[in-house]
Amino acid sequence: MATHKIAVIAGDGIGKEVVPAGIEVIEAAGRRFGIDFQWTAFDWSCERFAKTGEMMPKDGLDQLRPFDSIFLGAVGWPGVPDHVSLWGLLIPIRRGFDQYANVRPVRLFEGVQCPLAGRKPGEIDFYVVRENTEGEYSAAGGRMFEGTDREFVVQEAVFTRQGVDRILKYAFDMARTRQRKHVTSATKSNGIIHTMPFWDERFAAMKERYSDVTTDQFHIDILTAHFVRNPHWFDVVVGSNLFGDILSDLGPAVVGSIGIAPSGNINPERAHPSMFEPVHGSAPDIAGKGIANPIGQVWSGAMMLEHLGHKEAADAVVRAIAVVLAGGGPKTPDLGGNGGTRDLTRAIVEAVKAA
Incomplete structure (x- = not known):
């Protein structure tokens, strides 16, 4: 069984809600495809900055270096200027680990209302x-x-x-x-x-x-x-x-919602760990309400699986997302539904088992 060491930085706001959801789905894929994960959590965030004056410790990159990948939620919170939080955490990681390729897929899924008239799944x-x-x-x-x-x-x-x-x-x-x-x-x-x-x-x-x-x-x-x-x-x-x-x-x-958008900060030469995160940010306006869309985090996890050499597992996760969105299952408010983070996560986990 393949084993991977993953550094987890949930960060701020809804990051603390969608990261556990992403881990739950990736664990489900791991059980199905024979992949084991060792997750190590770091509390690096604006909350930490308020207590210590640092987004992450001075030896943060050294702490992250032994890991196979980094699974990040979101960074940013009112009261901490964005340039402080960004240059205190994300940019040092991206540059310190030479993650020079930021890769973001854009896809119109069946079951997601496209704001552009007449567009159908498969066209974007x-x-x-x-x-x-x-x-x-x-x-x-x-x-x-x-x-x-x-x-x-x-x-x-x-x-x-x-x-x-x-x-x-x-x-x-x-x-x-x-x-x-x-x-x-x-x-x-x-x-x-x-x-x-x-x-x-x-x-x-x-x-x-x-x-x-x-x-x-x-x-x-x-x-x-x-x-x-x-x-x-x-x-x-x-x-x-x-x-x-x-x-x-x-x-x-x-294609309907920034809440479903994933990204990878990739070091293609694999000299350093790459980092995977959703595009949506910390969304303070909905943090703590249990309604954050976990798909951006889950799909980022699928990108991480593919980068780690598990394309079959990654494809299964993306198929599961597509099945849930197309099948009339729970949807969070950004997708026009009234479901919560947990509802959507559970549905994707079940779909991974069958994907």
Whole structure:
């Protein structure tokens, strides 16, 4: 029996509710497919920050290093500025472990009401691949003359050839595994004069190495419009840190609910543990009410299973999600139902047993 050591960071808000749900489903898949898990919980969160002044201890990365993967819930809570919580936990993990590929699937499931008129299951099924360690989310810059009329701020974007090329390669390699074999690049080279023309140049160079993959590219403004008007065009969409972040929230929104959206922060070379988390955040407005949608966390767990080499188990979990959504089972309020986190979790567990 395969055994995996998983670090668990439930974090804040609904993270504390959906992480146990995700673990329950992944354990069910493990029992069915002969996989054992050793879960180790860490209390790193805004609550910890309020007590200690740190989101995680200074040796946090060293504590996480021996694990096979990291299963994260959500980070952020009122009273702690978002840039404090993000730069105190998520970004150090993503960068310290070189998790440079942020991968977010977008899929319209049967049984989920699509906000776009006339769209049917099977018509929207693509991935957003986001560069996750550099780009616009750089620490380079600063403020001067704060509080005076002379105050100014500088924020530098950092695009390296290594960083751009490796995320483009990841996207093209992913496209090769899919039926359509198509990559779309998000750019803004008509307005951002240095970094985006460079991105376009590297994209053009990369596509020369993949004659079997078709390509197109759009400026980010019209691309967001096409996500709404023509989501069926897309297969693998690759973007910089900022553009990928925007698109990977818009994508789930156009298929019905950000509550079902998963993500993986991947170190493709497997030199460090990768981290899997839902897209939805800590949702303080519904935290503690028992109505959070667990599907984003569960699907993130399926991505973790696949990354760990258990594709059959991962596919069973995704099938179980699809069966429950399509079969008239319980749905949380974000999906138009009145069910709770526990109701939906139990239904998915039962579906995993039969998937």
